[in-house]
Amino acid sequence: MTQVRPATVADAPLLAALHAGGGGDRPWSAGEYQTFLARPQTLAWVAMTADGPAGFLIATLMADEAEIYEVVVAPAHRRRGLGQALMTALATQAKAAGARKIHLEVAADNRAARALYEGCGYQAVGRRKGYYKYSNGDTADAILMTLAIQE
Template sequence: MTAALCPATPLHAAVLAGLHATAFAHPWSAEEFATLLADPTVFGLIATDGDHPCGLVLFRTVLDEAEVLTVGVPPQQRRQGLAAALMSAALATATTRGAAQVFLEVADSNAAAQGLYLRLGFTAAGRRKKYYRTADGGQEDAVVMVRPLP
């Protein structure tokens, strides 16, 4: 799919919350997105297909480090290259903001996201034990992944 990517602002908070709710079991609220995007260390992108939002990504950059805060695509629009396009554009923006490496945490069982990140050049760098709470009340490790930026 050829999607347009546009910068996310606090005015997009409700759209971002709606997108996030399609992709995650524990969605972030519009207020949380508005607060994040009012922070100058945070930037985001929205993918749109015509008038329809179809993906989001948020990064934080502090000094020479970037962090992936979230990336998601609605289930019916997956495997069309949208997350890869969003991530690639965000990685380029992180570089222009001065980041030299980017890191993220991903749930141990999240094969789709780990596949995406491996394809984009991330490598596993460690684990955070019992980092996530699962829907059934359990706990799950996070895999920490890193990638240098050009």
């Protein structure tokens, strides 16, 4: 059964390894995760499976808004609800902390992530042309998405 637990600064190397194993074009270093995890406004979780840690989500809470920076699930553990469990953990804690909205940006060509976010109720509210520049020279638009979590 999947469990989601809060991430701590000690998880920085784990997050870097999970990202390097399937997180996209520009992996963060363990040092970057360490800095981010040490901030009091950071919200982060690790998804645990019977095989060990298999995903994470990292976000920031600022005043009454939260912003997701990354959600990554190891390729061998995808499509088993881990991404959704991480998104639910964030929405629950952000709501309890008084946040009214959660924001994120996603590459227009990231079909899996867009489907995850739409399934969690996020709505597209804007687009940034050519925002993502990949190491191979390609670009992709960023879709800005928002979830309202308080009435």
